[in-house]
Amino acid sequence: AYSASALSFTLEDLNKPVIFTGSQIPLGQIRSDALDNIIGSLIIAGFYTVPEVAIYFHNELYRGNRCQKVDANGFHAFSSPNYPPLAKVGIDININHKLVRNFSQKPLRIQKITPPKIAVMHLFPGFDSSLISALATQSIDGIILRTYGVGNAPVNDKKLLLALEDAHNRGLVIVNCTQCYQGSVDMGGYETGSALESVGVISGTDMTTEAALAKLFYLFSTNLNQQQIEQQIGLNIRGELSPIL
Incomplete structure (x- = not known):
């Protein structure tokens, strides 16, 4: 995968x-x-x-x-x-031809990948937010945050929000992916998701962790800045996510 x-x-x-x-x-x-x-x-x-x-x-x-x-x-x-x-x-x-991507008339192009430094962090009860703070001080480029349900996190832990906000302010791209096998992140669904969005966390919608990681590798290799990458995360580039209606 x-x-x-x-x-x-x-x-x-x-x-x-x-x-x-x-x-x-x-x-x-x-x-x-x-x-x-x-x-x-x-x-x-x-x-x-x-x-x-x-x-x-x-x-x-x-x-x-x-x-x-x-x-x-x-x-x-x-x-x-x-x-x-x-x-x-x-x-x-x-x-099922309706599900297959359209045939391209353009010549094949191969994007060279320059691997960025990405961390995948799985939230769990008792998660220590200092782990995010420690990562943010290192030379990493992004974090995939695997959250509960539709993209929730224990936002009563103010240290967690501060750590995420500081990481974002340092230039990290932080993508919210659900731990659930099926379904999608909806950061407007609960107050906890909205709190993550307010500190710069970007919804990974229904992307798998594998797809989100590959997409970050690709986007960082195209020399986009933080804001441009965050805009591209929510766009359906290769059929990796379901468009938000």
Whole structure:
């Protein structure tokens, strides 16, 4: 999911399928799922118009930057919590063309990535806000803050808000992503989310953590400033998030 998310941003104006696949059981073993995954990927890549970076696993094709690994041992290893599969394979191969991104008439461009320093911080009861303060004094560029529910945090902890505000004032881009498997950040839904927004935290809407990280890598590599990156975070660039209506 990290690799597919990263490649979806790196490959600009993509007009061919790029499909990641693999197996849960190695190819050399009798019960391996590798052959089905490889054949399914090759058929879709060779005979169907799906100009996307995708993941094919267990008879389903997913948009790569919408995917997460959800099972370490089962055949249904990947899932796309906030976006339906692009295709399902059974006796027939059914491509949901309404979900597939438009074919680009422009030549392919590859964006070189210069990795920024990004921290992913998972909130939990008893979280020490001094961790954010310590990070902010280092030469990092951004933080993905994994919050509760629709983007909430314990804002009664004034030290947390002050630490986030100080980090933002130092030039860090702070993106709010939910810890929930499914759903979206809505920072206007509760007072706690609004408090985060007031100190400079940006909504990651329904992006996965993998997609948010890849997007930050991409945006920082295009030499945008803090304000420009924050504006781009909420825009749907590669199908990585659902537009806010």
